[in-house]
Amino acid sequence: MAGMSRAQIEEAIRNMTLGINPTEQEPDLTTPQNQPLQGQSQNAAGGFSYTVDNITRLKRYLILGSDKAKYKGGSQAENVQNIPVVEELLKEGKGKEVIDLIVQFAREARISKEENILMVLRDCMMYQGDAMYEDRTIQRAAYDSIVKICNIPTKLFRLMELCEPCYQNNWKPSTKPVSKTQLRKKAKQEAIQAAQQQNPGPSTSTETATAQPPSAKVPVETCEIVEEGEPPKKKKKKTKKKKKPKEPKPQTTQKFKKSSSWGRARRRGVGNFYTDPSKDANRLLLLMTKYKQRHNWNHVQTLGYCHPKMTGDEEQAKNIVLQYCTRGKEKLDKYLVKKKIDGNQPMDPITSQILQHIKVLEEVKNLKPDVPADVERLLQLLHQYGIREVPQEFEVDAAGQMVQVENTQRKKCSFQLTREHLPNGFQKLKEVWVALLQDMPMTALIRNLGKMTSLGLFDDPANREIVKKVLGDGSILNKARIHPVKILLASKMYEQGHGDQGQSHQPQQEYPTMSLSQQLRQQRQRQQQPQQPQQRVPTKEPLTWIPNAEISKALNDAFYLSFRQPGKNSSFRTDKKFMLNLDVSGSMDWRNCVGCDFLTPAAASFALAMITMKVEPHCSVFAFGRTLQNIDHLLKRDMTIREAIQLGRSINFGATDCALPMIHATQNRLDVDVFIVYTDSETWVGKVHPSEALKNYRLKMNKPDAKLIVMAMQVNDFTIADPLDRGMFDVCGFDSNVPDMICEIARGNMS
Helix, strand or coil: CCCCCHHHHHHHHHHHHHCCCHHHCCCCCCCCCCCCCCCEEECCCCCEEEECCHHHHHHHHHHHCCCCCCCCCCCCCHHHHCCHHHHHHHHCCCHHHHHHHHHHHHHCCCCCCCHHHHHHHHHHHHCCCCCCCCCCHHHHHHHHCHHHHCCCHHHHHHHHHHCCHHHCCCCCCCCCCCCHHHHHHHHHHHHHHHHHHHCCCCCCHHHHHHCCCCCCCCCCCCCCCCCCCCCCCCCCCCCCCCCCCCCCCCCCCCCCCCCCCCCHHHHHHHHHHHHCCCCCHHHHHHHHHHCCEECCEEHHHHHHHHCCCCCCCCHHHHHHHHHHHHHHHHHHHHHHHHCCCCCCCCCCHHHHHHHHHHHHHHHHHCCCCCCHHHHHHHHHHHHHHHCCCCCCEEEECCCCCEEEECCCCCCCCCCCCCHHHCCHHHHHCHHHHHHHHCCCCHHHHHHCHHHHHHCCHHHCHHHHHHHHHHHCCHHHHHHCCCCHHHHHHHHHHHHHCECCCCCCCCCCCCCCCCCHHHHHHHHHHHHHCCCCCCCCCCCCCCCECCCCHHHHHHHHHHHHHCCCCCCCCCCCCCCCCEEEEEECCHHHCCCCECCECCCCHHHHHHHHHHHHHHHCCCEEEEEECCCEEECCCCCCCCCCHHHHHHHHHCCCCCCCCCCHHHHHHHHCCCCCCEEEEEECCCCCCCCCCHHHHHHHHHHHHCCCCCEEEEEECCCCCEECCCCCCCCEEEEECCCCCHHHHHHHHHCCCCC
16 A cells, blocks of 8 residues: 555555455446546646656656756646655655665666656755754665666766755755754743743833833943052053964865765765775776766866775775876876885786786877877777677686686676777777777767768678677667667667767857956957958868668667566567557647657657567557547558657647547457556546546456556656556556566556
8 A cells, every 4th residue: 555645545444344346346437537536636637637656756757757847838847846756755754765766777777867866866865854863864875875876987976966056956855954052042042031931020110211222232331449649550452463474285286176065974975986896996997087077077076075995805906096097197106116016026917907907098098090000009909908808717626626617607807998098089080990899888889870880880791790789689788778768869860860969050259258348448459450351160060971771770679679678488478458548639749758859758659559569469559639549550560669759749639538448448349458558647528537437348348357557658646547446557658667567467467
């Protein structure tokens, strides 16, 4: 009963006591959707729907929420009603559930944008209860989860930027706790007032007549007893001691940001990112050199606040990495001399490997793209360090000898030369991109498909096979935390044949802030100067390419593989009869979905329907608004995701009646095991509520196990699924676990 309201819990207890099953009750076919049933509240369209619990609201915000506030018909911003849900859950004492949820979503790549998770984590870190001495368990747990959520410095730096005061004005976690000094002053004032009430002082009429207001200062006359013949004593003037001038502080080259409540908990939580035992020294070197600066933060500033202390077997190697990334190569050489670490003395293999990798990074920095010898040297280094080797494992045999065996887990070396390590001039050379493609990280691969196509890399079939092999492996996609929406964005960008950045435009000249007299003086000086012909500023043309058909198909197939895949020797296929119902009303076409401007909720529902159609053989597809229409002839299994999205944007049926699918199935005696309704639950024009229409279908068709899955496509507080009915479920659309959840619901494993 978690997440139910008090009235719903009382109703469930009453039904259990009386032995009443809500699924077997007579349906209410007389109450229209503009009138409420028990436990319903009014939605944004004017109808009545069920209200979801706070955990469901949080899931919708994480998966479907956007970092930009969108508006619907001049109404309030939709994100305003979802941000306070974190505060409500924390006040309810569910902070542990919130933190566990965001950690799970981050590790399983169930969200398209990490911004929402970072904002929720920031709220938990900044949360202060209403009491002064409240337990800080929530804050400590939030800081400890930083290393679990922020797997790269980009997320860590963005989290620290969100914690700055300028980003905290839009969110007020709770009232500020009262300090000890304020408590003492308040207790003292209360004691004085209580004493005055018990012993009021005497007051006469003459005194009150001549009394002055309390704000006026009364002069106090003082007198001294002076003996005769003695002159009055003169008061000695106090001489002020001259203060010694302060010595100027030595200036540092690095200016640190002003600290914003960097307490012990935050220092420990941020420091765990660097001291995490799961990151070896090579991995730490890769992260700190690849992501040097993001979101106005860098590693020098961060380490200047948290001061991490390395421990473990690789303590010496990790300290060398910190010295190199924060102080440079020259200071590192002095540090090695001080610690007596050089090539003449024996050192552990990890330290030797780290020093070799630092030497390679320094060599790459000094290479020049216009020198042919440097280009050849870079290609050699990329083939040696750009492709991560798979080291061999060793074990001890029965005779006690070390035997080399195959690495069953296929672990690769943590260090790698990437595109960020190279000077900018090398990124225009085709042969450099060919070398980078051999072992390119997944996120970088899908972002640079257009660049590589423009250079002609995919004219070679060998390069196309590399991309198709990587995009066709679901385990690699899931391990790299690639969400389906990221594949959609990459596919849309690649299909359009040009980039959004670097388009030709005339840059506007920016002037500093000047007074009016300075502006007039500058204007007169320009008029006095002889006019010269204006030189046209060269414009930068956008990057263009011709999409490759095989790469486009690989991206389309990767969309399905980016969802959670079944285990070995198992499948999500259930052979049940599904009725897929797509809401194409006006409210599904007014806003965007999952923060994508090109993706409306209606278009996104068509993409999600294709997932079920690929798995289940028995599917019928309908589109509904005020009316319902079969679109099996329009939405086909062999369509691409781009074609399905374009179809969803071209259909609009006006008003919303979410009960039409169940009513149509009842009237036409359709055999349906699972109804899936892709909607925003803002139904209002029907004569029967959707939950009651499903109960009527069960009764008329003698199918008590018929189920309803409400696929939420928008961030709001409503659902058409009855929370007391075990056969109705609310699922958040574009969750990467959608195929698994649909399979479990259809098989009856969830209730």
